[in-house]
Amino acid sequence: MRVYSPQDIEFLDRQALEAIQLLRLKKVIAVALDTPFYKERLSGVGIEHPKDLKSLDDLNKIPFTTKDDLRDTYPYGLLSVNKKEVVRMHASSGTTGKPTVIFYDRDDLNRWTHLALRSLRACGCGPIDVFQNMMTYGLFTGGLGLHYGAEDLGMFVIPSSGGNTQRQLLLMKDFGTTVVHATPSYMLHLYAQMDNMGVKLSDLNLHKALIGAEPHSEDLRRKIETLFGIDAYNSYGLSEMNGPSVAFECVEKSGMHLWEDAYRLEIVDRHSLEAVEDGVVGELVLTNLIRHASPILRYRTKDLTRILTGTCACGRTSRRIDRIMGRTDDMLIINGVNVFPSQIEEVVMKIPEAGNNYRIVVRKKGTLDVLIVELEVGPDILSDDTRDLYALKGRLVEALKASISIKPIVEFHEPGQLPVQEGKAIRVVDERGNLY
Numbered sequence: 001m002r003v004y005s006p007q008d009i010e011f012l013d014r015q016a017l018e019a020i021q022l023l024r025l026k027k028v029i030a031v032a033l034d035t036p037f038y039k040e041r042l043s044g045v046g047i048e049h050p051k052d053l054k055s056l057d058d059l060n061k062i063p064f065t066t067k068d069d070l071r072d073t074y075p076y077g078l079l080s081v082n083k084k085e086v087v088r089m090h091a092s093s094g095t096t097g098k099p100t101v102i103f104y105d106r107d108d109l110n111r112w113t114h115l116a117l118r119s120l121r122a123c124g125c126g127p128i129d130v131f132q133n134m135m136t137y138g139l140f141t142g143g144l145g146l147h148y149g150a151e152d153l154g155m156f157v158i159p160s161s162g163g164n165t166q167r168q169l170l171l172m173k174d175f176g177t178t179v180v181h182a183t184p185s186y187m188l189h190l191y192a193q194m195d196n197m198g199v200k201l202s203d204l205n206l207h208k209a210l211i212g213a214e215p216h217s218e219d220l221r222r223k224i225e226t227l228f229g230i231d232a233y234n235s236y237g238l239s240e241m242n243g244p245s246v247a248f249e250c251v252e253k254s255g256m257h258l259w260e261d262a263y264r265l266e267i268v269d270r271h272s273l274e275a276v277e278d279g280v281v282g283e284l285v286l287t288n289l290i291r292h293a294s295p296i297l298r299y300r301t302k303d304l305t306r307i308l309t310g311t312c313a314c315g316r317t318s319r320r321i322d323r324i325m326g327r328t329d330d331m332l333i334i335n336g337v338n339v340f341p342s343q344i345e346e347v348v349m350k351i352p353e354a355g356n357n358y359r360i361v362v363r364k365k366g367t368l369d370v371l372i373v374e375l376e377v378g379p380d381i382l383s384d385d386t387r388d389l390y391a392l393k394g395r396l397v398e399a400l401k402a403s404i405s406i407k408p409i410v411e412f413h414e415p416g417q418l419p420v421q422e423g424k425a426i427r428v429v430d431e432r433g434n435l436y
């Protein structure tokens with residue numbers, strides 16, 4: 001085990017931290033200039049070479065990068081190293097057929113792993129812990145993102161991945177899991193299933209839950225803590241910035257430390273896109289300072305938060321952000337999976353039997369989210385053989401599942417049955433209540 005001294009990067013003063021940021025930013029600019037996309041963007045603002053970046057303030061000259069930019073450059077437009085250097089890719093859900101992809105070379109992965117180790121250590125995890133990682137392993141960064149950091153910290157890792165609650169509980173019980181990593185909604189589901197599966201709290205040895213990937217309120221955190229009698233820590237990440245371990249709560253639970261040696265942090269007004277004062281809510285904009293295979297500069301996350309002022313009692317100097325208070329776009333997060341209403345519309349519109357009106361409803365069933373797609377279909381369909389109706393429903397469910405990775409409930413209605421708005425159609429009804 002490596003020993004960390006107080007001079008560790010997490011405790012640097014502002015000046016030293018910014019010196020590291022500038023050094024790392026120059027390196028990222030150098031690799032970004034190797035991609036046609038950034039070469040054009042950067043030369044447009046007079047940056048032809050890393051040395052044209054004199055100070056961190058010069059970063060403000062660079063235009064923002066958006067999810068659309070990432071889609072437009074799919075698949076390899078933002079790759080800045082030789083393909084043989086790439087050792088892994090991840091992807092975030094996006095519109096059909098075009099996810100946003102991120103590449104990592106060996107050093108990129110090592111640097112990300114180290115951030116995961118730091119995040120786990122910050123919330124009090126250590127080699128003594130048994131870590132059951134219930135986030136899905138795969139293209140989604142949630143699973144693999146913390147896995148290697150946990151191993152490097154010396155934790156006993158159970159890569160159980162998502163789903164299969166019965167097996168999760170069995171593993172927790174038989175291997176004395178002390179820390180789990182899951183979405184907050186899955187934590188509630190897990191609790192609700194314990195009774196059915198004959199598992200009691202006293203059968204478990206759980207101390208901590210690391211919860212993230214979807215918005216949740218302070219009340220929901222407390223509920224999880226009270227139900228299980230544990231500590232729950234908020235974990236924030238997004239694939240464009242590697243994945244989990246962008247910002248993480250320390251044992252103080254007073255906001256998430258955003259690892260500033262690895263990510264340059266800005267909060268901008270959601271309309272003017274000008275920087276806001278510390279403490280004011282705005283859109284989080286991040287620059288990845290540690291990934292060279294897929295450089296991303298000034299990425300508009302669409303997540304709303306604010307910088308928390310003051311210092312943290314733990315002594316770490318990386319500034320803290322508040323829990324995510326919402327998003328500036330219409331992306332829904334359903335049981336941790338990102339879904340854009342446009343993805344659903346695209347599938348629905350391909351079905352010739354579909355009528356003119358449809359509605360997307362998200363509500364809680366027990367502790368999990370359910371997605372209901374309601375659509376009007378021609379009267380002839382509803383009066384047809386019910387087998388045809390079931391077949392059509394089945395086709396639609398499968399097509400939606402293939403597109404958004406979530407199995408929805410599909411409901412058919414007669415023409416004119418769904419509410420019609422006079423102005424802009426209200427296509428999405430989120431009945432999960434105000435989370436924030």
Ligand code: ADP
Pocket residue numbers: 092093140141142211212213214215216234235236237238239240243244301303323324327333336338
């Ligand atoms: P992941 O869901 O693995 O974090 P994605 O790139 O698929 O990565 O999705 C990232 C988005 O998920 C973020 O932009 C944010 O909207 C949401 N998200 C991630 N972590 C949290 C969190 N702790 N609280 C609220 N929202 C979160």
Ligand code: ZN
Pocket residue numbers: 250251252257312313314315316
């Ligand atoms: Zn702290």
